[in-house]
Amino acid sequence: MVLKITTYPFSFGEERDDAIQKKQFSELPIKFYLAVFMCLFSWISPKHLFAENPSANERTRILFVLDASGSMHSRWGPGSGETRMQSAKKILKDMVDNLDKRTDVELGLRVYGHLSSLMEKNCQDTRLEVGFTRTSGSFIKSKIDAINPKGVTPIAYSLEKAANDFPDSRTRNIIILMTDGEESCGGDPCKVANLLEEKNIVLKHFVIGIGVEASARNAFDCIGSYFNAEDPSSLQNILNHIINRILIKTTLQVDLLDGEKQPSETDVTMSFYNIPGNFRKYDFYHTLNPRGNPDTLFVDPVSDYNLTIHTIPPIRKENISLANERHIHIPVDAPQGFLEVFLKGVSINKNLDSKIKCIVRQKNNGAIVNIQDFNTAEKYLTGKYDLEILTLPPTYISNVDISQYKTTTIELPTPGIANVLKKYEVYGGIFIVKEGRLEKIYELNADAKNEMIALSPGMYQLIFRPKYSKTMHNSKTLEFLIKTGESVSLNL
Amino acid sequence: MNNWLPPLPNWKKRLATIKTSHLIKYFPLDFFIHRIALLFFFCAGNFLFFSQNLHAQYADEYAPKVTRILFILDASGSMKEKMDESDRFEISKKILVNYLDSLSRNKIKVETALRIFGHQSLHSAKNCQDTKLELPFGTHAAASVKAKLETVKPQGWTPISYTLQQGANDFPNDPSAKNAIVLITDGLETCGGDPCAVAKYFEEKRIALKPFIIGLGLPVDQHKSFECVGHYHDAVTTVDFEKAMSTVITQALNPTTVQINLLNEFGKPTESNVEVSLYDNTSGKLYYNFVHSLNEKGFPDTLRLDPAGSYEVVVHSFPPVTKKGIELIAGAHNIIAVDVPQGGLKLIETGFYKREVPLQCVIRQKGKNKILIVQDFNTERKYLTGTYDLEILTLPRRRMPDVKITQGVTKEIKVESPGTLITTATVTGIGRIYMENEEELERVYEFKKMGFKETLLLQPGKYLLMYRLNDKKSSGFTRTQNFQISSGITTNLRM
Numbered sequence: 001m002v003l004k005i006t007t008y009p010f011s012f013g014e015e016r017d018d019a020i021q022k023k024q025f026s027e028l029p030i031k032f033y034l035a036v037f038m039c040l041f042s043w044i045s046p047k048h049l050f051a052e053n054p055s056a057n058e059r060t061r062i063l064f065v066l067d068a069s070g071s072m073h074s075r076w077g078p079g080s081g082e083t084r085m086q087s088a089k090k091i092l093k094d095m096v097d098n099l100d101k102r103t104d105v106e107l108g109l110r111v112y113g114h115l116s117s118l119m120e121k122n123c124q125d126t127r128l129e130v131g132f133t134r135t136s137g138s139f140i141k142s143k144i145d146a147i148n149p150k151g152v153t154p155i156a157y158s159l160e161k162a163a164n165d166f167p168d169s170r171t172r173n174i175i176i177l178m179t180d181g182e183e184s185c186g187g188d189p190c191k192v193a194n195l196l197e198e199k200n201i202v203l204k205h206f207v208i209g210i211g212v213e214a215s216a217r218n219a220f221d222c223i224g225s226y227f228n229a230e231d232p233s234s235l236q237n238i239l240n241h242i243i244n245r246i247l248i249k250t251t252l253q254v255d256l257l258d259g260e261k262q263p264s265e266t267d268v269t270m271s272f273y274n275i276p277g278n279f280r281k282y283d284f285y286h287t288l289n290p291r292g293n294p295d296t297l298f299v300d301p302v303s304d305y306n307l308t309i310h311t312i313p314p315i316r317k318e319n320i321s322l323a324n325e326r327h328i329h330i331p332v333d334a335p336q337g338f339l340e341v342f343l344k345g346v347s348i349n350k351n352l353d354s355k356i357k358c359i360v361r362q363k364n365n366g367a368i369v370n371i372q373d374f375n376t377a378e379k380y381l382t383g384k385y386d387l388e389i390l391t392l393p394p395t396y397i398s399n400v401d402i403s404q405y406k407t408t409t410i411e412l413p414t415p416g417i418a419n420v421l422k423k424y425e426v427y428g429g430i431f432i433v434k435e436g437r438l439e440k441i442y443e444l445n446a447d448a449k450n451e452m453i454a455l456s457p458g459m460y461q462l463i464f465r466p467k468y469s470k471t472m473h474n475s476k477t478l479e480f481l482i483k484t485g486e487s488v489s490l491n492l
Numbered sequence: 493m494n495n496w497l498p499p500l501p502n503w504k505k506r507l508a509t510i511k512t513s514h515l516i517k518y519f520p521l522d523f524f525i526h527r528i529a530l531l532f533f534f535c536a537g538n539f540l541f542f543s544q545n546l547h548a549q550y551a552d553e554y555a556p557k558v559t560r561i562l563f564i565l566d567a568s569g570s571m572k573e574k575m576d577e578s579d580r581f582e583i584s585k586k587i588l589v590n591y592l593d594s595l596s597r598n599k600i601k602v603e604t605a606l607r608i609f610g611h612q613s614l615h616s617a618k619n620c621q622d623t624k625l626e627l628p629f630g631t632h633a634a635a636s637v638k639a640k641l642e643t644v645k646p647q648g649w650t651p652i653s654y655t656l657q658q659g660a661n662d663f664p665n666d667p668s669a670k671n672a673i674v675l676i677t678d679g680l681e682t683c684g685g686d687p688c689a690v691a692k693y694f695e696e697k698r699i700a701l702k703p704f705i706i707g708l709g710l711p712v713d714q715h716k717s718f719e720c721v722g723h724y725h726d727a728v729t730t731v732d733f734e735k736a737m738s739t740v741i742t743q744a745l746n747p748t749t750v751q752i753n754l755l756n757e758f759g760k761p762t763e764s765n766v767e768v769s770l771y772d773n774t775s776g777k778l779y780y781n782f783v784h785s786l787n788e789k790g791f792p793d794t795l796r797l798d799p800a801g802s803y804e805v806v807v808h809s810f811p812p813v814t815k816k817g818i819e820l821i822a823g824a825h826n827i828i829a830v831d832v833p834q835g836g837l838k839l840i841e842t843g844f845y846k847r848e849v850p851l852q853c854v855i856r857q858k859g860k861n862k863i864l865i866v867q868d869f870n871t872e873r874k875y876l877t878g879t880y881d882l883e884i885l886t887l888p889r890r891r892m893p894d895v896k897i898t899q900g901v902t903k904e905i906k907v908e909s910p911g912t913l914i915t916t917a918t919v920t921g922i923g924r925i926y927m928e929n930e931e932e933l934e935r936v937y938e939f940k941k942m943g944f945k946e947t948l949l950l951q952p953g954k955y956l957l958m959y960r961l962n963d964k965k966s967s968g969f970t971r972t973q974n975f976q977i978s979s980g981i982t983t984n985l986r987m
Contacts, residue, residue, distance in 0.1 A: 269924055269958050269970075271933055278931060284967040285922065285960040295966050310924070310935060351849045357885060359854070366861065370935075371889055378938065390852065394863045427765040427783050429808060436776055438769050440808040443865075443873060446765070463767045465783035472768075472793045475782035 059171040060105045060246065061132050064092060064140070065162055067179035067210075069113035072149035074180070076211040077231035084180050084210045085149050087232045091208075091239050092178065093141055098243050100137030105246075108132045108165055109140045112158040113151035123185035125151045126158040128165050155179060156187025163192075163199050172300060173201040174246065178208045182216035190222035197276030202302050204276075205245060208238055250301035250322045253294045256286060256309070256334040259382065259404035263294050265334045268311055268379075275304040275319070296327070309334060312380045313362060313369040338407040339385070339400070340377035345414035345485045352454035353414065359388040363399065377407060391415060391456045393432055393441040415454040416482035419489045420462070422449055426492055428464025430455070438463075455482045464492055557668040560603045560629055561744055562659050563588060564703075566677035567611035571646035573678070573709070576730045580708045581646045583730055584676050587737055589641065593634035600745065605629040605662050606637065609655040610648035620683035622648045623655040625662050652677065653685025656703065656721075660694060670798065672744040672822075673703035674737075675722075680714055688720035704740040706733065723822075743823030748799035750826045751792045754784060754807060757833035757877060757899035761792050766832070766874075767808040772801055773817050779803075794825070807832050810865055810875050811857060836902030837880075837895070838872040843909030843979045847949065851907070854883040858894065872902060886910065886951045888927050888936045910949040911977035915957075917944035917987040923959030925950075928974070944987050950977045959987060 072085040099105045109130040116122035129147075130139045159175070166173045175196065183189055196203050207226030220226045227238040254270060255263035265286075272282040282299055286309075289295040299305065301322035309315040311334055320330060341358045358372040363384035372378050380402045387410065389395040395412060402408055418430070430442040430453065438461065442453060446467055460482060465475040480488055565588065571581040588606075595602055606627040613619035626640055656673070663671050681687055691703070703722035707715065710726065718724040723743070725736035752768060753761035763784075770780040784807070785793045797803070799822035807813045809832050820826045839853050851869040856862065858879040867873050875897045882892040884907060897903055913925075920943050926933040933956065937948060944959070957973040977983055 267922055269926075280933065283933075283956070283958050283970060283972050285958060285970040287960065287965060287967045287969075290965050295968075297967055308932070310926075310933065312935070314935075354849050355852060357852075359883075361861075368883070368889075368891075371885060376940070388861075388863060390854070390863075390866055392866075394866075396862075429767050431767075431808070436778060437771070438778065438781065438806070438808070440767065440810070440812065441865075443810075445871065461781070463781045463783060465765075465785060467765075470785055470787050470793070472782040472785045472795065477781050 059168075060102075060174065061108065061166055061168075061171050062099060062105060062174045062176060062246070063108040063110055063132075063162055063165055064095070065158055065175055065177045066092065066109065066111045066144070066147070067113060067153060067155075067177075067181070068111050068147050068149035068151070069153040069181065069184070070118040070150050071153075071181055072113075072210075074211075077233070082232060085147075087229075087235055088178050088210055089144050089147075090232075091235045092144055094239055095176070095243065096137045096140050098239075099246070102247065103134065106132040106134055107136050107140055109136075109143060110158060110162050110165060111144075111147055112154055114147050114149060116151045118151055121152055123152060123154045123157060123187075126154055126161055128161070131165070132167065152184045153179070153181055154185040154187060155183045156189045156192045157185060159189065159192040159203070160187075160195060163196055163201060166199065166201060169200045172302060173199070174206055174302060175201055175203045176206040176208065176242065177203065178210060180210045180212060182212075182219040189219065193223045200274070200277045200279070202276065204304075205302070206242060208235075208242075210235070245301060248301070248326075251296045251298055251327045252320075252322065253296050253327070253329055254286060254307070254309070255294050255329050255331045257331055259335040263331075264288075264292075265336055266294070268309060268334070270307060270309045272299055273306040273308065275306060278306065281305070307332075311336060312360075312378065313367070315381070335382045335404045336379045337382050337402040337404055338377045339372065339380055339402055340407050340409045341372055341387075341389070342375045342409070342411060343414045344411050347414050348485055348487060349417055349452065349454065352417065352452065355390065355454070356412075356415070357390045358410070359390070361386045361388070374412075392430075392454060393439070393456065395456065413457050413484035415456055416484055417487035418453045418455055418460070418462075418480065418482060419487055420444065420451040420453065420492065421489055422451075422492045424492075425449075425467040426464040427467055428462060428492075431461045431463060432458065433461065457482050457484045462490060462492075558601060558603060558666070559670045559672070559745055560605070560663060561672045561674060561741075562605045562607060562629075562662055564607045564609070564655055564659055564673060564675045564677075565644075566650065566675075566679070566708075567608050567644055567646040567648070568650045568679065568682070569610070569615040569647050570650075570679050571610075571708075575709060580678050581644075583733060584708070585638075585641045587730075587733055588676070589634050589638045591737055591741060592632060592637050595741070596631060596633065602745065603629045604632055606632075606640070607655065607659050607662060608644055609651055611644045611646060613648045615647055615649065617648065619648055620651045621654060623651060623658055625658070628662065629664060649682050650677070650679050651683040651685060652681045653687050653690045654683060656687065656690045656694070673722075674706070674740055674744070675703045676706045676708070678708040678710065680710075680717060687718070691721045704744065706736045706740065708733065743821075746823035747796045748820050748822050748824065748826065750795050750797045750820065750828060752784065752795070752805060753792050753827055753829045754832040755829055761829070762786075763832045763834055764792070769806045769808065770797070771804040771806065773804045774801065776804075797826075799823070803828075805830055809834060810855075810873070813876070833877045833899045834874045835877050835897040835899055836872050836874055837867065837897060838902050838904045839867055839869040840904055840906045841869045841909045842906050845909035845911075845949075845980045847909075852885045853905075854885065856881045856883070869907065887949060888934050888951065890951070908952050908979045910951055911979055912982040913946075913948045913950050913955075913975075913977060913985065914982060915939075915944045915946050915948075915985045915987065919961050919987060920944075921959050921961035921964075921987075923957060923987070926956045926958065927951075928954040928956050952977050952979045957985060957987075 066088060073083050075083050096107060099107060110128045112126035116125045129143050130136045162175055203223055207220050207223055209226055209228035212228050229235045229238055256265035258264045266288045268286050270284050270286055271280050274281040284297060287295050305320045307317040307320055309332055315332055315334060317332055322328060343353060347353045356374050359368055360370045360372055361368050363386055382402050382404050385400045385402060387397040387400055397410060400408060425446055426444060427446050428444045429440045431438040431440050445451060460480055462478040463475060465472060478490060480490060482488060565584060572579050575583050592604060607625045609623035613622045659673055705718050705722050705724045707724060707726050709728055715724055715726060727733035727736045754763035756762050764786045766784050768782055768784050769778060771778050787793050797820060799820040803818040804816045805818060805828055807830050813830055813832050815830050818828055841851055853867050855864045855867055857864055858881055877897050877899050880895045880897060882895055884890040884892060886907060923939040923944055925937040927936050955975050955977060958970060960970050975983055975985060
């Protein structure tokens with residue numbers, strides 16, 4: 001292992017400040033207030049999501065991984081005026097100059113292939129030359145001047161090591177890889193790419209090829225897109241592109257389209273899942289601004305996103321890329337309408353009535369999308385739904401149409417109550433007669449003394465037999481009528 | 493079948509509705525009047541209840557008032573053929589008279605009638621409507637029957653179908669009676685009728701049980717053609733004939749009993765205490781309802797049934813089991829076996845929190861959308877063995893597919909009792925609660941537009957509250973709050 005800690009200006013003080021800050025805003029008030037002013041101030045301070053300026057409260061750590069293998073000595077470009085290494089150093093310095101001014105950016109430098117000669121074939125020839133601090137820019141500039149390319153190209157191994165260079169996976173972590181060739185140590189950059197993804201490190205849009213041979217270009221396919229500079233002048237464009245991507249604020253708006261394709265739907269939560277890592281990075285309540293347009297969101301343009309709109313059923317929009325866009329619209333079809341379910345009439349037993357729920361299924365795939373309480377209205381995407389209502393017997397209503405801005409109302413009569421009063425314990429059940437055939441809808445509790453059962457209005461039969469009886473000839477049938485909002489006493 | 497009686501007089505100011513059983517037709521009217529009077533008396537004793545009072549009625553079994561047997565005697569030309577020492581017709585006459593004599597001497601409550609075919613026209617006349625009810629239903633002395641038979645001379649054709657059809661009308665319209673036909677013949681239909689079709693017609697009209705047929709010296713290959721008509725008994729000799737007659741009369745007179753065995757997975761009749769319905773297999777008419785029971789010895793209870801027609805048994809387990817096309821052997825003890833292998837399902841909410849409204853679980857048979865039943869938590873219920881999908885209506889709801897119920901085993905499903913979330917706020921806005929699962933947010937609750945004051949019962953776990961106040965017009969003011977719910981613990985959130 002060549003890796004050793006040389007200059008590692010890691011600021012513990014700052015990290016600690018950070019931790020205390022977090023504590024002040026989340027943990028401390030809970031314990032403090034709960035303990036002391038429990039009754040008066042038993043509240044938990046919500047974490048405000050200041051999404052307007054993500055870079056302000058989010059640290060960006062950029063690690064430059066520089067190829068210093070022997071081949072970097074080759075001259076390239078028209079007139080072959082400079083070596084690849086010279087070009088790389090130039091662009092690296094430019095980037096450092098651009099980024100170092102920012103207080104929210106920390107830079108680091110890892111170099112490979114510069115410690116051992118090509119003859120030694122040292123495949124562990126990689127070292128973190130400058131660790132992350134806010135002021136490491138000048139260290140990096142002085143360090144790269146001293147680097148002399150000579151060795152092999154252990155890209156995979158270097159990236160693997162680089163993954164551990166980041167002290168915190170919650171910050172915005174970026175690796176900018178500059179190389180002129182493919183892996184020469186038999187490592188698999190694809191595997192490492194997965195590792196980086198797990199650790200929330202972005203490499204995808206930040207691979208810069210410096211005169212990579214045509215035959216070797218496929219090697220980076222698994223990492224994703226990369227910029228290949230054919231000559232020193234094209235490097236400048238790449239540089240601008242990368243700086244933009246990291247530092248320019250890209251904004252977006254999510255247009256929730258109604259049935260007429262107007263972005264008028266709103267007041268729904270949405271979550272942005274970060275790619276890589278697929279962790280939830282932002283939650284927003286969709287809002288229309290005072291002018292009635294979807295308001296502008298600020299998200300980190302470095303990552304790609306999967307977007308989930310938490311409608312019923314939810315809508316997913318995958319692989320939203322913000323590259324090179326100043327303001328993008330994400331149109332999502334989200335036409336919605338209300339479904340209202342309520343019980344008509346006077347309730348005589350609120351507890352029993354509250355057991356009535358409405359299971360809402362999507363018509364096309366049968367999936368249960370919601371279980372709605374009665375006497376409420378909820379918003380659904382427009383379309384056809386099937387309802388199963390947990391009355392006794394269950395009520396099935398299929399092909400319920402939810403349409404844009406409309407409220408579809410399902411009204412059921414308040415159930416009546418059957419008051420089963422038992423002189424002795426019984427076996428038995430409640431039946432309905434459907435086309436001359438009995439269908440059991442409820443089984444009496446053989447151990448319960450009395451039971452109260454909420455039933456939809458209609459005729460029922462109660463078939464029962466005393467529990468102690470050894471003959472079925474003691475079975476009795478009792479037919480009774482249930483009226484909405486009325487109770488019936490059944491004396492067994 | 494819904495025979496509603498008028499409500500009690502108004503001065504009682506209480507409604508009491510009593511349904512007379514569909515079995516009414518099997519009982520005399522006075523029996524019912526007595527019973528109804530008794531029920532009214534019971535109702536009167538329950539005036540203290542504010543609501544409708546209802547009383548139950550026994551599900552009585554089948555018990556016929558009177559048995560009627562119609563004898564149909566073949567008097568076609570072939571009956572003159574020799575049998576033992578005499579001829580077929582002479583022997584038939586003798587046996588018939590003997591039996592009628594013994595029935596009346598033993599004071600058995602039975603009414604008999606005699607119809608003869610093929611005796612009025614000559615064979616050459618080919619009269620296919622040659623049939624006559626010689627003696628209508630009544631209690632006939634053997635001597636009068638004998639005298640009637642002496643006048644009959646076998647000579648004509650064999651119109652069996654036509655005779656059976658006519659014979660059906662010989663019975664008085666009396667649903668409380670048990671009806672039987674005994675056909676004594678020596679040959680097949682010669683008039684082109686279809687005896688099978690007639691037998692079916694009988695069954696549908698519930699006129700009689702399948703006729704008993706005593707075949708005199710019929711070739712073996714012809715026995716089969718009578719099988720669809722009814723119970724066939726072959727008699728080659730006089731001894732056979734007497735034996736067949738004895739069997740037939742016994743079956744016609746004896747009660748037909750049925751025992752319904754509800755079999756478990758191992759074929760043992762141990763399942764019980766479940767409601768059973770008996771329907772007519774053809775018309776679908778409901779005859780009996782009862783709750784199955786095992787008697788003192790642990791065997792399924794015995795029920796007397798009208799042996800006419802065929803039955804359909806429905807066992808009201810969850811889900812129900814149906815067995816169709818059950819034919820009974822008249823005058824015998826029949827065992828109907830139905831596979832009802834069951835296991836228990838016990839839903840348990842662990843922890844100390846006691847809900848005011850029980851937690852519900854929607855139970856479906858695997859792969860079926862229809863709700864089988866909604867079972868409350870902290871109860872136990874039996875199900876047929878098999879696989880079920882459960883939907884537990886906790887917040888958030890939990891799906892539990894592929895729950896296997898096995899014979900005799902009670903499967904326990906445990907759910908942790910919820911914690912309480914109390915939200916308070918001095919502000920108004922919109923808000924939602926999500927459960928934080930591994931990858932996705934699971935929608936749990938949406939606050940109503942009015943405000944954030946709620947008390948919710950949530951399952952233990954990690955939650956996320958997202959809300960935005962009404963006066964804030966930017967997504968940037970979305971506030972999020974993580975919180976944890978533990979079983980039985982109350983969590984307060986203030987916004």
